[in-house]
Amino acid sequence: MVAAPTPAEYATRVGPAILEKKLAHEMGRCIADYGLIEPGDRVMVAISGGKDSYTLLELLERARRRAPVSFELVAVHLDQGQPGYDGVPLRTWLRDNGYEHQIIREDTYQLVTERIPEGSTYCSMCSRLRRGILYNAAERLGCTKIALGHHRDDAIETLMLNMMFNGALSAMPAKLRSDDGRNTVIRPLLYSSERDIKGYAAEAGFPIIPCNLCGSQENLWRQEVKRMLDDIEHRVPKVRQSMLAALKNVHSTHLLGTHER
Numbered sequence: 515m516v517a518a519p520t521p522a523e524y525a526t527r528v529g530p531a532i533l534e535k536k537l538a539h540e541m542g543r544c545i546a547d548y549g550l551i552e553p554g555d556r557v558m559v560a561i562s563g564g565k566d567s568y569t570l571l572e573l574l575e576r577a578r579r580r581a582p583v584s585f586e587l588v589a590v591h592l593d594q595g596q597p598g599y600d601g602v603p604l605r606t607w608l609r610d611n612g613y614e615h616q617i618i619r620e621d622t623y624q625l626v627t628e629r630i631p632e633g634s635t636y637c638s639m640c641s642r643l644r645r646g647i648l649y650n651a652a653e654r655l656g657c658t659k660i661a662l663g664h665h666r667d668d669a670i671e672t673l674m675l676n677m678m679f680n681g682a683l684s685a686m687p688a689k690l691r692s693d694d695g696r697n698t699v700i701r702p703l704l705y706s707s708e709r710d711i712k713g714y715a716a717e718a719g720f721p722i723i724p725c726n727l728c729g730s731q732e733n734l735w736r737q738e739v740k741r742m743l744d745d746i747e748h749r750v751p752k753v754r755q756s757m758l759a760a761l762k763n764v765h766s767t768h769l770l771g772t773h774e775r
């Protein structure tokens with residue numbers, strides 16, 4: 515089997531300018547389809563230091579400069595106190611690129627490791643704490659929306675995981691009001707593939723903060739689902755695109771939920 519190209523090789527093969535144009539176009543469509551950004555919005559971009567959030571911030575900033583309506587961006591990064599964490603390259607990048615930003619330090623790492631038995635995965639508690647901190651920060655900073663870097667592949671993997679383990683047909687919405695009504699979360703990259711984002715990030719040379727500092731095992735089933743989708747993609751090349759389309763093309767009368775007939 516031919517080895518898959520590295521993200522940098524992929525970006526060169528597609529052409530960096532074409533890749534950026536494609537991602538910007540997909541993001542623009544997603545924003546328009548779901549009304550993700552409105553005039554006067556102050557959008558908090560949650561920047562983890564991973565490829566997805568850097569890409570989101572860059573593309574939103576480029577869109578903001580061209581947009582006919584005015585909106586603001588503020589990047590917010592949470593330092594969770596993980597061992598070996600070094601936020602300097604991220605802070606330098608934000609400053610050098612002129613982004614309004616805030617770095618919040620909250621030692622959720624200690625809290626999680628104290629409360630979760632060793633060997634168990636920390637992720638659900640860690641993400642819950644992170645979400646709460648980001649929601650509070652958005653209010654404090656006067657932000658009307660919180661933008662997250664989830665992409666197409668995250669959404670369809672979540673769909674499969676929910677079907678496989680939770681008996682639920684649900685994925686990730688492009689726009690969601692939090693349960694308490696305080697915040698609106700948006701995901702402008704939902705139409706874009708992880709491969710394109712990886713290529714774009716490799717080309718841009720973002721200073722990535724590794725995501726394994728916490729020592730928690732990444733969700734192993736998510737990795738497995740990724741591999742399953744890769745396998746299917748060899749036989750059905752557009753399977754991921756088709757699954758994304760399925761999320762928009764819901765025939766609820768042909769499912770088993772209770773509804774009016």
Ligand code: SF4
Nearest residue numbers: 636637640641728730
């Ligand atoms: S991988 Fe680590 S930092 Fe990420 S959600 Fe899980 S525990 Fe938190």
